[in-house]
Amino acid sequence: MGGLFSRDRPEAPSPSLADIKARQDAEAAAAQARKDAEAARAQIAELIRSNHESQEKAMAAQQAAMQAAAASQEQTHKEMMAMLQAERAANEARFAAEAAARDATEDAKQKAAEAEEARKRTAAVQEQAIKDAQAAQEQARKLQEAANEEKRKATAAQEAANASKKAAEEQVKTANAAKAEAERKLKEGIQPVVTPTPEEVSAAKRRVQYREDLFHFAVAGVAGGGKSSLINAFRGLRNKDAGSAATGVTETTLAMARYGSPNAEYPYVWYDIPGAGTLKIPDWQYFNAQGLYVFDCIIVLFDNRFTMTDIAILTNCRRFKIPTYIVRSKADQHIRNIMKDMGYDSDDDESEDQKKKLYQDARQQFIRQTRQSVKDNLESANMPDQRVYIVSNEPMLGVVKEKRPKKIVDEIELLNDLIGEAQTRRARRDAQAGAGKEK
Numbered sequence: 001m002g003g004l005f006s007r008d009r010p011e012a013p014s015p016s017l018a019d020i021k022a023r024q025d026a027e028a029a030a031a032q033a034r035k036d037a038e039a040a041r042a043q044i045a046e047l048i049r050s051n052h053e054s055q056e057k058a059m060a061a062q063q064a065a066m067q068a069a070a071a072s073q074e075q076t077h078k079e080m081m082a083m084l085q086a087e088r089a090a091n092e093a094r095f096a097a098e099a100a101a102r103d104a105t106e107d108a109k110q111k112a113a114e115a116e117e118a119r120k121r122t123a124a125v126q127e128q129a130i131k132d133a134q135a136a137q138e139q140a141r142k143l144q145e146a147a148n149e150e151k152r153k154a155t156a157a158q159e160a161a162n163a164s165k166k167a168a169e170e171q172v173k174t175a176n177a178a179k180a181e182a183e184r185k186l187k188e189g190i191q192p193v194v195t196p197t198p199e200e201v202s203a204a205k206r207r208v209q210y211r212e213d214l215f216h217f218a219v220a221g222v223a224g225g226g227k228s229s230l231i232n233a234f235r236g237l238r239n240k241d242a243g244s245a246a247t248g249v250t251e252t253t254l255a256m257a258r259y260g261s262p263n264a265e266y267p268y269v270w271y272d273i274p275g276a277g278t279l280k281i282p283d284w285q286y287f288n289a290q291g292l293y294v295f296d297c298i299i300v301l302f303d304n305r306f307t308m309t310d311i312a313i314l315t316n317c318r319r320f321k322i323p324t325y326i327v328r329s330k331a332d333q334h335i336r337n338i339m340k341d342m343g344y345d346s347d348d349d350e351s352e353d354q355k356k357k358l359y360q361d362a363r364q365q366f367i368r369q370t371r372q373s374v375k376d377n378l379e380s381a382n383m384p385d386q387r388v389y390i391v392s393n394e395p396m397l398g399v400v401k402e403k404r405p406k407k408i409v410d411e412i413e414l415l416n417d418l419i420g421e422a423q424t425r426r427a428r429r430d431a432q433a434g435a436g437k438e439k
Helices: 017-060 065-103 106-187 200-209 226-233 283-289 308-320 331-341 353-382 393-400 411-438
Strands: 217-223 259-260 269-273 297-302 324-328 388-390
Touching: 065 106, 106 324, 200 353, 200 393, 217 226, 217 308, 226 259, 226 269, 226 297, 226 393, 269 388, 283 308, 283 393, 297 308, 308 324, 308 353, 324 353, 324 411, 331 353, 393 411
Parallel strands: 217 269, 217 297, 297 324, 324 388
Antiparallel strands: 259 269
């Protein structure tokens, strides 16, 4: 049946070419967006890797901190430019996707949502990259500060080294000057001054068995001067008596010998010091080498001549404030030799008066010559004049034994002065000890 009721249902309109074209364009845009997103992710991964390497290089290159900082800044700039480009591409893709989504199907909208998600991830990666770049800059700053601190320390160390070097050079200069001065003095005959250390003084006192309750006399001088015989006479002994010091024509004392007084009531100890010339010791070292600085009194004994050793001992005793007594021994032998020079012959039949007169003349000549010789020697050494005691062993022994020997010169005065010196120093020492106890 025809008519109005026989009209067929209209079919759905077929998509036009424009719709198909629009759909294709949307899919192409979505595909391009995916490619751009993938490219952006690859670029971001590359940036992350590059940034990681930059951080490792900055950590490892402390000595090139400034170059690392510059490289990091340059790398950060490139990353920022790359991120800006990626963001621009992502934005362009988003804009294209949004434009296509408005006219496209739900699939296009899904693709656009994926693109948005990719953009967010890109933004997150970008934010992390910024943080990493800032961390790298902070690390570079710290490395720079550390490098500056090391440089400052190195500069300070260099300055200290320069100061030490300068001080060492000054010390060397001073030492060379002192050496040159010492050599000059040695050439001019001026001997150096050597002061013993407290340890050396203590060792010397132990070596001589020093005791505070005794008075220590040292008899020193050149070899063969009669030191041992004089010590025997001071102790009231003859050279052959038991306990006497060994004597001989040649020097018998090669090591310091200690002799106490036979009478326990006398607090005196006598020391026979090795004669200068028997030991390989220069004159100016003899005093310190023998430890003479620890004795309470020193007798400088000489026989025929006053030597540089005697001068050295006297000079050092003045430095240490040690009382000294210059003594010429064997006076009886020297007087007899002068008598012979005057024509005396023991075999001649001369009267006693003639012998006495000849003896007195020879004695006065010997005394005068001895004292003048000592005075001249002291004066040439720029030392003050000092009395010389002229003695012989046999008369000295008689004085010690409280006899009255006939042919004496200075034996009585020497013995009295030695005893007086000992008593004075002991009284002073006792007074100092008492004052110390009262404090």
